[in-house]
Amino acid sequence: MRPRFLPRFTSFLANLLTCLLIAPQIVRGDTVMVFAAVSLAESLSDAAREYESKSSDRIVFNLGASSLLARQISEGAPADLFFSADEAKMDGLEKAGHLVPSTRRARLSNQLVIITPKDSGIDLPSPATLASPIVHHLALADPLSVPAGIYAKAYLERQKLWTAVEPKIVPAENVRAALALVESGEVEAGIVYRTDAAISKRVKVVLNVPVDQAPAIRYPVALISGAAHEKAARGFLNFLNSAEAATVFRRQGFGVID
Numbered sequence: 001m002r003p004r005f006l007p008r009f010t011s012f013l014a015n016l017l018t019c020l021l022i023a024p025q026i027v028r029g030d031t032v033m034v035f036a037a038v039s040l041a042e043s044l045s046d047a048a049r050e051y052e053s054k055s056s057d058r059i060v061f062n063l064g065a066s067s068l069l070a071r072q073i074s075e076g077a078p079a080d081l082f083f084s085a086d087e088a089k090m091d092g093l094e095k096a097g098h099l100v101p102s103t104r105r106a107r108l109s110n111q112l113v114i115i116t117p118k119d120s121g122i123d124l125p126s127p128a129t130l131a132s133p134i135v136h137h138l139a140l141a142d143p144l145s146v147p148a149g150i151y152a153k154a155y156l157e158r159q160k161l162w163t164a165v166e167p168k169i170v171p172a173e174n175v176r177a178a179l180a181l182v183e184s185g186e187v188e189a190g191i192v193y194r195t196d197a198a199i200s201k202r203v204k205v206v207l208n209v210p211v212d213q214a215p216a217i218r219y220p221v222a223l224i225s226g227a228a229h230e231k232a233a234r235g236f237l238n239f240l241n242s243a244e245a246a247t248v249f250r251r252q253g254f255g256v257i258d
Helices: 006-027 038-052 066-074 087-095 127-131 147-158 162-168 175-184 194-198 230-240 243-251
Strands: 031-037 058-064 081-083 105-109 112-117 138-141 169-172 189-193 203-208 218-223
Touching: 031 038, 031 066, 031 230, 038 058, 038 175, 038 194, 038 230, 038 243, 058 066, 066 081, 066 087, 081 230, 087 147, 087 218, 112 147, 112 175, 112 194, 127 162, 138 147, 138 175, 147 162, 147 175, 147 189, 162 169, 169 175, 175 189, 175 194, 175 203, 189 194, 194 203, 218 230, 230 243
Parallel strands: 031 058, 031 081, 138 169, 138 189
Antiparallel strands: 081 218, 105 218, 112 189, 112 203
16 A cells, blocks of 8 residues: 555655755855955954855955055956045045945044054154164055055154154055064064054054044945946945944944944
8 A cells, every 4th residue: 555645755855856956046145255455354254254144145355455456456356345444545446437436435444553562672652762773673564555554654754753764664565464574573663553453462552643643544435336246245335334334343443434
């Protein structure tokens, strides 16, 4: 005799097979390529993790100096979003038609700090000490092109110290590379963002640069014109501009511009 449960079981298998076949189409999302300043690495990683827990899309980052990333975008690199460490790099892309202007927003702020190796005995009671013989080398992100270095140079110029310290400058590829030089003890001091110093256990902040003594540090974010995954990119952009993401950024030490 044919078991009574067989038709029901066969129907179950058919339904299960149908679900397995259509499931990938339901859960599969797009991969959003975000070009972002390397100083945002930890906060964006946390933000992406939270976003991906609620979305089928995947967020991938290309991190580096904003100047390098902007050049890559202008040369046709497949970016969907750009999160820059300064307005100037974003301005250049917007003028060249690489942005969707209506999506551009200054989202974050930051602050410069002067750091030394954690075990260093160097005393820097004031910025002027950077010009003294105590400091032989000073690490900055490249002051000719990288936002963190450009901000630091402007600050030193306002303090009338640039001429004295310029021969001591060790330019780095980006702000994290400048941080690494101080961590290693290869230089006596460096100028980085507050948020970069906060992630390192091998440096100490000896001076906080007052925000009114340095250029305003702003991080704008925008959708790239012709983005391959525009809908998904807009979804992540909306999240970056949300109160939920603001909590992530503040936790990493950034100021949030509402």
